[in-house]
Amino acid sequence: MERISGADAVIRSLQEEGVEVIFGYPGGAVLHIYDALFRQNQVRHILTRHEQAATHMADGYARSTGRPGVVLVTSGPGATNAITGIATAYMDSIPMIVLSGQVQSHLIGTDSFQETDMVGISRPIVKHSFLLKKAEDIATAIKKAFVIATSGRPGPVVIDIPKDITSPTDLIDFEYPDTVDIRSYNPASKGHSGQIRKAISMVMEAERPIIYAGGGVIQGEGCQLLTRLTRTLGYPITNTLMGLGAFPGTDPQFLGMLGMHGTYEANMAMHHSDLILAIGARFDDRVTNTVSLFCPTAKIVHVDVDPASISKNVAVDVPIVGDVTQVLEEMNQLVDAQISERTEGQKSALADWWSQIEGWRGQECLKIIREESDKQIKPQEAVQAAYEVSGGGAYVTSDVGQHQMFAALYHPFDEPRKWINSGGLGTMGFGLPAAMGVQMAYPDEQVICITGEGSIQMNIQELSTCLQYSLPIKIINVNNQALGMVKQWQDMQYEGRHAHSYMESLPDFVALVEAYGHVGFRIESVDDLEPVMKEAFALKDRLVFLDILVDPEEHVYPMAVSPNGAMRDMWLRKGVRT
C-alpha cells in the first residue's frame, strides 16, 4: 500500500483513470494539488486564462473523444467562474469531472476568504457532487465521479476538496478501487425486447415514417447502427442540432436538421409523418414548436437512456428505455429479418412519401440569394467556403447566434463528434475554448471555430493559451457587426428596434490576434473568400483568425413561426411564410 498525501491521491487517482490532460487555473485552495501535479508528468495540465474557458476546453475534449473532460479550479471565484461551463455540459449531457478547491474544513461556513458553497451553487447543474470530508475518501469519490459522469445519461460531476485534506504532511494509505458499488445508481442498460418488437412492427407498417435522431446516439456510440438501420429501411432521417453527424449529412436520405431553424423538408416531413422513430433525442422546445400542435398524425416510438426524457414534453406511444447501442442492435436484427417481407403496397407508399419529400426539397430552402454584382459576403458563404477549403472532414466548433445556425445548416457533417456546439444552454464564448479542447485531443487534425464578433469576445483571452500550447486552430469570425441573432428577433418581433444588439467600437481583430502572436486576415469581398481561406488553411502550424465581414442584414431561415405555430409553420425568407 502506498502512503501518500491527499494531494498526491487526487493526481494518482486521475492517473489511474487514464486521464491524459486536465484544464485548470491555480489558487490558494488547490496549491497542494498543483504541487502534486508539478511532481509528476503523466497527467498534462493546460493553464487556461479563465476558469470558464477551462470547463469549455474539457467539454470540447469530451465531446470530440467521448472521454470525460477534467477541470481543476480553486475555491471561491475559481469555482464560480466554472459554473457556466458546468451548466453548458449539463444541458448537453457531457461527461465532465470538476475538481474544485475548498477552504479548510474548519473554516467552512464562516465566510472565510474565497469560500463559496460550490456544492450548493452547482447543485441544479450537475449530475452529482461530492464535498469531501477526509483524505481517505478521495480515491473512492473520484472513482464514483468517473462512473457517474460517464454512464447512463452522462453529465458533469463536481468534487469539492477542502485544502486541509490535501496537506502534504498528512499521509494516507492509497489504493485506487477497480470498481465501486453505488447501490442507489443503476442506469438503464437493456431496452425491453417486447417493446422493441412492438416498435419495429409499427416502424415496418408505417407509410410516412421519419427517423428523428439526436445527440444521444452520438454519446451512446450508436451512429453506425443508426446508419445501417436507416439505410436498410430506406426511410428519411433528420438530426437535431446536437445529433448532426450521427447520420452522414451528405447522404440523400438525410433531410437536414429539424426544429426552429430546421430545413423546410425536415420540418414538413416531421409534421406530416405517421410514425416518428425518435432515438436519443428529447423533444426539446426548440424542436417541437407548440407542443399541442406537434405532429398531429404521428405515432411516436421513443428510445432514450433517461426514463425522465420520455413523455416529458410529448406523450409517446412506445417508450423504450435503454442503451442506444443495444436497442439499435436489436432493431437492426428485426428489420433485417423482416425487410424482405415488405409488400408492394408498402413499397409504393414509401415511394409516394419520398416523392412528397422531394417536392419539399425542391423548395431549396437554403438557397443563397445574391446579386451577381454584389461583392458583399453572405454569412452562409463564409461557412460554405470553410467546408470546401477544409475538405469537409474537420472538427468544427461554434459559438452561439446566427453563425451557429448557418454552420449547422450549411456545413454537412458525415461523421459523429465533428460538430461541437452548445445546444442546450446556448453559451456564447463556448466556441474557441471548445476548439482548443478538441485540438488538444487531436493535435494533427484540422479544427475550425466558427464564431461571431460578439461571441468571440466572451473568451478571446484564450488566444494567449493557444499561443502557449501552439494550437493551430482556424477561427472563422463571421463578422456581421451585430449580435445578429438578437437583431433578427428584434427585426421580426419588435419592428426593427435594435435595442443593444449592435456591437459598436469593435476591435481591430487582425491587430488584436497579431498582438496575441497569431496570424490574422480580414476578408471583405466575396472574391477573396476562398483564396484567402486557402492561404489561411495552408498555414498548418499557426492559429489563423479570419475576420470575415458579412452582410449585416442577413437572417437565418427557415425559422419557426411562433407562438402558436406547428412544425410545418415556418418563415422561409423575409416576409414569406408557409
Next chain:
Amino acid sequence: MRRILSVLLENEAGALSRVVGLFAQRNYNIETLTVAPTEDQTLSRLTLTTHGDDREIEQITKQLNKLIEVVKLVDLTEGSHVERELMLVKIRTSNSQRAEIKRTADIFRGQIVDVTGSTYTIQLTGTKDKLDAFIGALADAVIMEVVRSGSSGLSRGEKVLAI
C-alpha cells in the same frame, strides 16, 4: 390530485437538499415533508406530499429517481396505505369553553398533553383530513399555535419499501 411519495434516501449530508432543490428547480410544489433515519442508519425515509396530475407525478418520480442518493421510492397513493400525521394545538381556554373543547378533543381521540389555567395543548394523530376537520371543529376557540409533523405513511399488507 394529492399524492404521498415515500422515498428511501442515503443518510448522507446534502442528500435532502438535493430532493428539496429538485422541487424548487422544476417548479413542483411540496405540501409536507418529513424525514428521519430508519432502523438502518445508512438510510433515511422521507415522506413527501404534493399535488399533480398523473403526468406531473410521473415526471416528479422519474426526476427523483435520477438523484443518485435516492435508493427507492413509491407513490403510496397508488395503493391502499396508512397515513398518519401528528398535530399539536395550543388553545386559549376561558372557563366556559374548557369542557366543550375537551369534548371535541375526545370525539377526535385527541389527548390533552399540557394544561395551564388559560390554555390546553392537544395532541392529535390521523390523516390530513382528520386534522383539518379538528381545526374546523375548533372554530369558536382561540387557537394560539398549531404545529404539524407532515404526513408519514406506508403501504398496507405485505408491501414494503425496503432495499
